[in-house]
Amino acid sequence: MQLRYDDDFLEAAVFLCASGRRSGVPPLQITRFHRKREQLYSILDPDERNAAFFKLHLDWFREWGLEQPLTDVLNEFPLVRERLAVLAVRKSTGKNDEGAELYVNEAGQRTGLLALKTERLTNHATLRDFLRHEFMHLHDMLDPVFGYSPALDLPGLNAAQIRLARERYRLLWDITIDGRLAAAGHVPLQPREQHAAAFARGYSFWPEARQAATFASLWQNPTPRQTDILALIADPRGLRDAHRPAPGAPCPLCDFPTFHWADTRTLALEIRQRIAAEFPAWLPDQGLCNRCLETYQAASPSEPAPAVAGG
Amino acid sequence: MSNVFNWQLGREMDYPYEAAFPDQQFAFIFNINRCIGCQTCTMACKSTWTFAKGQEYMWWNNVETKPYGGYPHHWDVKTLDLLEQANPGGQNWGGKPEDVKAPYGKFNGKTIFEAAKTFLGPEGANRALGYLPTDEEWSAPNRYEDHPVGNEKGVKGQYFKGGELLPEHKTWFFYLARICNHCSYPACLAACPRNAIYKRPEDGIVLIDQERCRGYRKCMEACPYKKTLYRGTTRTSEKCIACYPRVEGRDQAGGSLPMQTRCMAACIGHIRLQGLIELNKDGTWKEARNNPLYYLIHVAKVALPLYPQFGTEPNGYYIPPRWVSRPYLRQMFGPGVDDAIEKYSAPDRELLAVLQLFGKDQRICHRYEIKEGPKVFETEVRGKKFALYNDTIIGYAKDGTKIIETTVEEPLHVRDAKHANSI
Numbered sequence: 127m128q129l130r131y132d133d134d135f136l137e138a139a140v141f142l143c144a145s146g147r148r149s150g151v152p153p154l155q156i157t158r159f160h161r162k163r164e165q166l167y168s169i170l171d172p173d174e175r176n177a178a179f180f181k182l183h184l185d186w187f188r189e190w191g192l193e194q195p196l197t198d199v200l201n202e203f204p205l206v207r208e209r210l211a212v213l214a215v216r217k218s219t220g221k222n223d224e225g226a227e228l229y230v231n232e233a234g235q236r237t238g239l240l241a242l243k244t245e246r247l248t249n250h251a252t253l254r255d256f257l258r259h260e261f262m263h264l265h266d267m268l269d270p271v272f273g274y275s276p277a278l279d280l281p282g283l284n285a286a287q288i289r290l291a292r293e294r295y296r297l298l299w300d301i302t303i304d305g306r307l308a309a310a311g312h313v314p315l316q317p318r319e320q321h322a323a324a325f326a327r328g329y330s331f332w333p334e335a336r337q338a339a340t341f342a343s344l345w346q347n348p349t350p351r352q353t354d355i356l357a358l359i360a361d362p363r364g365l366r367d368a369h370r371p372a373p374g375a376p377c378p379l380c381d382f383p384t385f386h387w388a389d390t391r392t393l394a395l396e397i398r399q400r401i402a403a404e405f406p407a408w409l410p411d412q413g414l415c416n417r418c419l420e421t422y423q424a425a426s427p428s429e430p431a432p433a434v435a436g437g
Numbered sequence: 438m439s440n441v442f443n444w445q446l447g448r449e450m451d452y453p454y455e456a457a458f459p460d461q462q463f464a465f466i467f468n469i470n471r472c473i474g475c476q477t478c479t480m481a482c483k484s485t486w487t488f489a490k491g492q493e494y495m496w497w498n499n500v501e502t503k504p505y506g507g508y509p510h511h512w513d514v515k516t517l518d519l520l521e522q523a524n525p526g527g528q529n530w531g532g533k534p535e536d537v538k539a540p541y542g543k544f545n546g547k548t549i550f551e552a553a554k555t556f557l558g559p560e561g562a563n564r565a566l567g568y569l570p571t572d573e574e575w576s577a578p579n580r581y582e583d584h585p586v587g588n589e590k591g592v593k594g595q596y597f598k599g600g601e602l603l604p605e606h607k608t609w610f611f612y613l614a615r616i617c618n619h620c621s622y623p624a625c626l627a628a629c630p631r632n633a634i635y636k637r638p639e640d641g642i643v644l645i646d647q648e649r650c651r652g653y654r655k656c657m658e659a660c661p662y663k664k665t666l667y668r669g670t671t672r673t674s675e676k677c678i679a680c681y682p683r684v685e686g687r688d689q690a691g692g693s694l695p696m697q698t699r700c701m702a703a704c705i706g707h708i709r710l711q712g713l714i715e716l717n718k719d720g721t722w723k724e725a726r727n728n729p730l731y732y733l734i735h736v737a738k739v740a741l742p743l744y745p746q747f748g749t750e751p752n753g754y755y756i757p758p759r760w761v762s763r764p765y766l767r768q769m770f771g772p773g774v775d776d777a778i779e780k781y782s783a784p785d786r787e788l789l790a791v792l793q794l795f796g797k798d799q800r801i802c803h804r805y806e807i808k809e810g811p812k813v814f815e816t817e818v819r820g821k822k823f824a825l826y827n828d829t830i831i832g833y834a835k836d837g838t839k840i841i842e843t844t845v846e847e848p849l850h851v852r853d854a855k856h857a858n859s860i
Contacts, residue, residue, distance in 0.1 A: 134669055138572065145569050145654065160630075164651045167672070179672065219576045245571055 127207045129196070133176065135217040136183040138244040143190045148248045151190060159186055195250050199257040206238065206261055209268040213238040226260040228267045228276075238264050251313075259315040262303045266350075273352045280360050284381040294359040297328050298344055302355075305345035318345060331363055331374065371413030378408060384415035397422045438550070441622060444721045445745040445771075447532060447539025451550050453564045453627040458720045459641035463619050463679050464730055464752040465701065465711040466740040468795060470759060470781070472708045474500050474582070474612035481703035482616075486678070491670030494575050497677040498700045500614045504765060505581035508615075509574035512663040513744065516549070517768070519566050520746070523552035528746060530772045537721045537735055541745065541773045548748020549624055549661055565624040565659035575666075585610045611758040614708070616700060617664040617677035618743065618751030619643045621720055625676070628659030640713060641752065642679040650674055661747040684713070684801070694834045695801040707796025712803065713835075720750075727804045729794050729832070730754075737788050739777045741770040756781055783818040790830040793843050800840045802832035813846060 143151040144159055162182055169175040187193055196215070200207060218224045218241035229237045240260060246253045266272040280291055301321045304314030314321075325341045332340070340358065344350070360366075365375040371387040379401070390410040400422050401408055408414075440449045441456040482498035499508045507513060520528055524547040532543035549566040556566045585608035619636075623643050626634040633649035634656060636642070645656070645665070650673040656665040657674060665676040680698035682688060688696050696702070701709040712730040715723040725731040733740045733754070740754035757766050757774050759782055766774040780788065790807045810827035817823065825845065832841035 137669065137672075141654065145658065147569065160651070160653065167651055217572065220573045243571075243573065245573075 127210045128212045129193075129200075130212055130214045131184065131187070132214065132216040133180055133183075135215055135242070135244065136180065136187050138217055139192050139247050140183050140186045140190065142244055142247055143186070143192075147245075148190075155189075192247050195253050196257065199254055199261060202258070203261045203265050205268055206264050209236060210238045210264070211235045213240065215240045215242055217241070218243050224256075226263045228264060236268065255313045255315055258307055258312055259300075259303055262307065263299075266299070266303070271349055271351065275352060279356060282366060283360065284376065286382055287376070290383075291359045294328055294362070295355055297324055298355045298358060299350075301325060301341070301344045302347055302350040306348060309346070309348065321345070329362060370411065377415035377418055378412045379405060379414050379418045382415065382417075384417070386416040387413045388416050388419040390414065393419075400425065442538075442719050442721075443548075443622065443748060443750050444538050445541065445742050445750050446548070446748065447535070447541065447543035450548050450622075450748055451554075452622050453550065456622075456720060457636070457638075458621070458716045458718070459636065459638050461639065461713040461715055462621065462641035462752055463684060463711070464714050464734075464754065465616075465698075465709060466730060466733055466754045466756065466795075467614050468708045468710075468756040468792070469611055469613065470708075470756060471706045471795075472500065472612040472614055473706050474502065475705060476500055477703050477705050478614060478700035478709070479578075481699045482677075485680070485699045487675075491668040492675070495666045495668065495675065496578050497664070497666075497675075498614070498616045499578050500612050501578070502582045502584060502610050503613045503761075503769075504610065505584045506579070506613075507581075508578040509570035509663050510577075510580060511574070512570065512661075513769075515568055516566070516661045516747065517744075519556070519568065520547060520549065520552055523547055523555055523566060534773070537724075540735065540738060541741075541771045544746055544771075546746060548746065549659070550622075550627065550748055563659070564627045565661075567624065567628075567659045567661060569654060569658045570663060583610065609761050611761055613755075614700075615662065615664070615743075616698075616753065617643065617679070618662060618749070618753040619677075619679055620752060621750035622748065624659040624661060624747075624749050625656035625665050628655040629653070630655055637681075640679075640681070640684055642681050642684065643676070644678055644681075645674055645676055647671070647673050647675075661744065661749065662751070691800050694836070694838060694840070696799050697801055701796075702799040704796055710795045710802075712801055714752075725804075727806070729791050729802055729805055732787070732791055732805075737780055737785075737791070738773060739781045739788065741773045741777055744769060745771045783821045783823045786824070786826050786828065789825070789845055790828045793830050793845060794832055794841060797843055798832065798841045800834055802841060803835040804833045806831045806833075810844065 140159070142148045144156050163179075166175060166178045166182060169178055200213070206213070214237060216239065221243065224241050224243055227239045229239060231237070246256060267274040278288070278291065278295065280288055283291060300316070304316055304318075304321060308314045308318065322341055325344075326337055329337055329340070347354075363374050365372055373385045374383050376382060377384050390413055393410060397419075398410065401414070438451040438453060439455045441452045442448075443450050479496060479498050479500055483496065487495045487497055496508060501507050528546035530542050531545050532539065534540050534542050550564070552566040553563045556563055619642055621641070623634065623636065626636060626643060630653055631649050631651050633646045633651070635644060635646065637644065652667065652672040652674065654667055654674060657663065657667060665674045667673075668675050683691065683696040683698060686693050686695045690696065695713070697709075697711040701711045710729060712728065714728065714730055715725060717723050722731060722735060726736065733756075739756050741757060742751050743753055743755055745751070755770060757770050757777055759778050763774060770777075784792065787807065791805065794802055794805060808829040808831065810829055813825045813827050815822065815824040827844055827846040829842065829844050831839060834840050
């Protein structure tokens with residue numbers, strides 16, 4: 127596997143040392159670094175100049191021990207080393223932009239891309255924790271046992287539900303990763319309690335006992351699979367086949383999940399007809415959300431202003 | 438270190454180089470009370486100077502929302518914090534205001550140059566106290582836009598009580614437009630290890646020699662206003678150049694007369710006024726009673742420097758916002774804030790006329806004249822008598838060319854009834 131760096135990442139990383147933001151760098155080395163760097167400004171050809179800067183920055187990146195934690199942690203993941211053709215590291219401009227991604231080209235060649243905030247290089251201990259977490263992501267994506275597929279197989283869900291399912295997927299995958307890291311004696315990126323609290327928030331509609339049992343099974347699972355995670359995210363409320371107004375079920379008209387169902391028993395005939403014109407298959411027993419009722423009431427000149435409760 | 442005189446602090450201070458002053462100094466005033474944060478100035482600058490590859494995150498002009506916003510994030514809070522650490526409890530003002538040599542009294546604390554002596558980096562003491570912002574801090578120039586301080590907890594269905602009352606809103610924010618201050622004692626210039634930064638003797642504009650710069654980023658670390666920026670594609674630092682071709686009168690639109698910068702000229706709120714100031718040998722301003730900048734800064738004293746306590750003697754001045762917490766403003770603009778707001782809130786006849794010069798013409802106004810007009814009305818503003826006269830103010834370029842003539846009252850045109858709804 128080839129380890130590659132983005133120019134910007136290398137430059138920002140060595141400047142952490144040269145500007146004193148990473149402690150323990152001898153001043154004489156900083157002076158030497160700047161002197162060598164200054165010489166490169168005299169190269170007129172822009173490509174040659176960029177190549178020379180890249181080489182210089184890479185040399186100092188290694189000299190100042192910035193590559194060591196990357197290669198050390200990478201060595202803990204032999205599958206990643208074996209299955210990736212390239213692992214590229216690029217600079218991330220913020221926390222939300224950080225993380226590892228897998229790209230596969232038409233020839234089937236796999237490339238891992240790790241986005242990293244250069245400030246992480248100032249603390250090797252927390253850097254290693256972060257790298258382990260991200261390399262575990264890559265490991266799962268490459269491991270046939272996990273069975274990773276970038277397209278989540280979630281039939282029957284609308285766009286809003288798929289988005290929610292993806293959030294849950296991220297939550298559960300992170301739990302399994304940090305659970306495995308903790309079991310291996312490493313410091314997880316987030317402690318068990320923090321994950322448990324996030325899980326409880328995400329699955330608050332379950333009884334506490336079910337929450338605890340499912341969380342424990344995720345945290346302690348040494349070989350999670352994507353299919354297991356999908357089973358937990360697709361329809362955790364069991365609403366897919368509800369066909370009736372249930373809290374959190376999607377409104378049959380707008381498809382958005384709702385907790386505020388309108389009372390269809392008192393629905394004016396005019397509104398029923400308007401709905402039927404647009405949704406011929408709709409039956410009053412299927413219900414509709416307060417927001418849809420408001421829309422149809424507003425469009426009906428003879429209907430008074432809606433008295434809608436909450437939502 | 439040399440001893441130089443900083444009139445904004447009312448005292449001598451340490452600076453790494455001997456004092457050297459230009460023939461004229463580029464200076465500007467922003468009236469915060471009128472800024473609506475539309476970012477037209479930002480885009481005028483961006484589309485003129487920083488549209489190229491490698492300049493994507495580079496904004497020489499930016500407008501940030503105070504108190505929370507900042508580009509880079511929290512630039513002022515971080516520097517103020519470093520100064521407080523270097524001189525705990527000692528960053529205060531004293532003395533009485535005096536003429537042009539000490540208009541705000543005397544600053545008793547430490548400037549960034551004085552505090553740097555005890556602020557050790559890996560290579561020893563720095564020339565100016567500062568820090569290098571992270572990439573993340575530069576990434577979002579409009580962070581926290583339109584956020585008030587919110588010191589009163591909200592109650593559903595109920596407005597904030599007293600929030601509409603001047604001078605101090607319970608909840609407040611304001612827009613702070615910023616460019617390089619082209620300081621008289623630039624920290625960027627002091628910190629550059631390559632002597633790549635210089636102050637032009639003809640107009641005091643601070644520039645980075647791109648041939649000499651070797652991308653050390655010491656200027657970025659030292660500038661307390663964080664107005665020098667690194668460009669990865671050229672591996673050099675860049676900064677606001679005060680649109681110097683325009684200031685030199687080389688923009689054809691000005692007919693060979695010196696013109697204000699692009700950001701000043703583009704301002705739709707007419708909050709900006711830029712000029713050139715003549716200096717005495719000690720760096721204080723030569724008396725020019727009818728130069729609009731001299732009048733607003735040294736006579737009316739409604740425009741104040743931004744964070745004068747940093748010690749760089751910035752040449753950017755601000756008319757402070759009336760509705761903002763006074764302790765906050767005193768920290769930002771020094772002890773002249775209360776008088777400035779008092780004066781601006783009920784302006785006298787001359788001040789009201791001079792305020793009309795903002796944004797009226799793109800050319801630089803060196804001198805003004807006022808022709809008295811009739812009284813329009815009189816009233817009371819915050820307990821003070823206020824009379825409005827429809828005076829006419831006339832502005833002249835340096836060579837005497839008349840460039841502006843405008844009245845205090847906006848002219849009213851009554852359209853003929855037959856064209857009532859047409860343009």
